[in-house]
Amino acid sequence: MHVKHQYAGHGRWYRHAISGQARTVSVRFTEYSFGSVQVDGVTYDHDLIIDRGKIRKRKKAASKRFRDAHGHTPLSIAEDIPWHCRRLVIGSGADGALPVMKQVQEEARRRKVDLIVLPTPQAIGVLTGPQRTPTPSCT
Numbered sequence: 247m248h249v250k251h252q253y254a255g256h257g258r259w260y261r262h263a264i265s266g267q268a269r270t271v272s273v274r275f276t277e278y279s280f281g282s283v284q285v286d287g288v289t290y291d292h293d294l295i296i297d298r299g300k301i302r303k304r305k306k307a308a309s310k311r312f313r314d315a316h317g318h319t320p321l322s323i324a325e326d327i328p329w330h331c332r333r334l335v336i337g338s339g340a341d342g343a344l345p346v347m348k349q350v351q352e353e354a355r356r357r358k359v360d361l362i363v364l365p366t367p368q369a370i371g372v373l374t375g376p377q378r379t380p381t382p383s384c385t
Contacts, residue, residue: 272299273285273286273296273299273301274286274287275370275373275374277289278366278367278370280340283366285301286301288301292304293306295326295328297328298328304325305325305326306319306321306325308322308324308325309321309322309324309325309347312347316345316347317343317345318343318344318345320344320345320346320347321336321344321345321346321347321350322347322349322350323347323349323350323353327350327353329353329354329357329359331359332358332359332360333359333360333362334354334359334360334361334362335362335363335364335369335372335373336361336362336363336364336369337364337365337366337369337370338363338364338365338366338369339365339366340365340366340367341365342364342365346363
């Protein structure tokens with residue numbers, strides 16, 4: 247089975263892929279702008295976790311204790327990151343401001359997960375390919 251996961255919202259998201267044989271589970275990104283992303287026709291204005299096609303709100307409370315040291319609430323190992331993947335793409339916002347803590351990088355290495363951290367427009371391009379990257383909206 248081919249499984250894809252991602253985190254999205256506030257211009258930031260991540261997605262992973264596990265290759266297999268049977269079927270494909272995926273989501274479609276159609277629009278994004280600073281602070282929002284449209285997934286499967288629904289616009290979200292908060293951080294998301296998309297795990298095997300299921301969308302849920304990112305629960306970043308576990309990472310809030312690191313906020314003062316990073317300027318933003320970072321992505322930390324304390325969060326519920328869906329690690330069952332080969333590739334984890336983190337969209338770090340329109341300007342790349344989402345901090346990803348060193349422990350997340352170390353955990354990805356330990357689990358042999360290819361960790362890619364890019365500003366959201368480039369991360370979308372990695373996941374969807376250059377012809378399918380959604381156009382930024384002007385709102």
